[in-house]
Amino acid sequence: SSHIAEWIAAGKNGTMGFFERNLEKRGDITSLVEGARSVIVAGLRYYSNDPSAGEENYFVSRYARAKDYHQVIEEKLTRVQKIIKKEVPDAACRVFCDAGPVTEKAWAIRAGLGWRGKHSLVINKDIGSFFFLGVIVTTAEFLVDNASARDRCADCNLCVEACPTGAICSDRTIDARRCISYLTIEHDGNIPEEFSGKTERMIFGCDRCQEVCPYNRKAVQYTDTELEPEFKITSLTRKEWLGMTPEEFRKIFKSSPIRRTGFEKIRRNIDFVDHRST
Secondary structure (H helix, E strand, O other), X not given: OHHXXXXXXXXXXXXXXXHHOOHHHOXXXXXXXXXXXXXXXXXXXXXXOOOOOOXXXXXXXXXHHOOOHHHHHXXXXXXXXXXXXXXXOOOOEEEEOOOOXXXXXXXXXXXXXXXXOOOOOEEEOXXXXXXXXXXXEEOOOOOOOOOOOOOOOOOOOHHHHHOOXXXXXXOOOEOHHHOHHXXXXXXXXXXXXXXXXXXXXXXXXXXXXXXXXXXXXXXXXXXXXXXXXXXXXXXXXXXXXXXXXXXXXHHHOOOOXXXXXXXXXXXXXXXXXXXXXX
């Protein structure tokens, strides 16, 4: 939590004020579940290499091409939670997935799922970094897995060099104010003009730092059917994006993380890349 506090103090969280809430709880699992003894960490692959509908089509981050991961992971971990409760009836459990004051990446590293890459994401030597994280905090006591993963980044700086906006910091954190994912998903208001021509065709997120990582060279398409979206986003043409109405947007993205960002922000992003991509 001290690292997060330093990150916030430097203003690198941008307008994401939710990081500032319950900061004291992030390093203490007993504040989330009284008497907590274990943290179970799960990773779910989401890599997708579906080609976009033409070279001129807009780019959507791979994680958003699948069904909203929050619901999928929560459902999977809830099933695990039921198994725990069956084996340890008096155990208290809580499931977290990108919600609540839980430092998922830190717990994933402690659990041995991988190491923190220079792009701040957890990298697993076998499957790379294209995976979601979810945790169960429980009072049930399990054998501790201390098989921490060795940092294998060494002197590789491909992700740092590939970032179009220079958002990757030397301390393995991200300056959200410069990150295309933040600017196109979380940022309110207009995208600063200094990023003109740097967002290319990206209207929702950016995978550049992951795409160049050597550990993602062998990334394979996810096979979990629960992640299958109801609508194939990559099939949308530029014309269809431009002609989309708010009603169509809500219908198409009803089970997608894109819906939370909203129609107006997506139109803002499209306008930005169309008028400032050259």
